[in-house]
Amino acid sequence: MAVIVGIYDNEEQVLEAIHSLREAGAAEDDLRVVVNNREGAPLLSANGHVRMEELYRIQEVRDDDDVNTPFAASVPLGVGYPVGLSAIGAGPTGAVLPSMLLSDGSGSAEVLVEIGVPEDEAALCARAVQSGQYVLLREDASYVGEDGEST
Numbered sequence: 001m002a003v004i005v006g007i008y009d010n011e012e013q014v015l016e017a018i019h020s021l022r023e024a025g026a027a028e029d030d031l032r033v034v035v036n037n038r039e040g041a042p043l044l045s046a047n048g049h050v051r052m053e054e055l056y057r058i059q060e061v062r063d064d065d066d067v068n069t070p071f072a073a074s075v076p077l078g079v080g081y082p083v084g085l086s087a088i089g090a091g092p093t094g095a096v097l098p099s100m101l102l103s104d105g106s107g108s109a110e111v112l113v114e115i116g117v118p119e120d121e122a123a124l125c126a127r128a129v130q131s132g133q134y135v136l137l138r139e140d141a142s143y144v145g146e147d148g149e150s151t
Helices: 010-025 042-046 055-066 098-102 107-114 119-130
Strands: 002-008 033-034 052-053 072-078 091-096 134-140
Touching: 002 010, 002 119, 010 033, 010 042, 010 134, 033 119, 052 055, 055 107, 055 119, 107 119, 119 134
Parallel strands: 033 052
Antiparallel strands: 002 134, 033 134, 072 091
C-alpha cells in the first residue's frame, strides 16, 4: 500500500482536497491529515470526518516510550516567581527527564516514516508540518509501483 502525499498551506485547501478525493472514490478511512498540533487546525479538528495525526503528540508519546532510564532530576523552574516563594527559593520545582535534555526534535521525519509517509518525502513533510503547513495522506491499495507490482 502506497501513500500519496499533498502539502497544503491552509485548512481550506486541505478540506477542498479531501472533498475532491472523496468524490473521486477515496474512502474516509483512507485519508488522514498530519498537523503539528490540533490547536493549529481548528477547522480540521471541528470536522468529525477528518482523521488527524498530531506530530507533536506522536513525538511526545514516542519520547515517553523511549525513556529507559529510571531517574529524573528535580530542578527549579523559576518562571516568573519571585525568590522566596518556594522551599528552595527559586520558584516551583519540576522533573526533567533525560530525554527532554537530549531531544532536539530531529526525529520528526522518522515519526512520519513510522506512520506511513514515504521515506524519501519524510524530511520535506516534517519541515512543512513544523512550519504550520498540513500534510494530507491517502492510503492507496491500488497503487502500482515502478516494478509493476501492486504495493
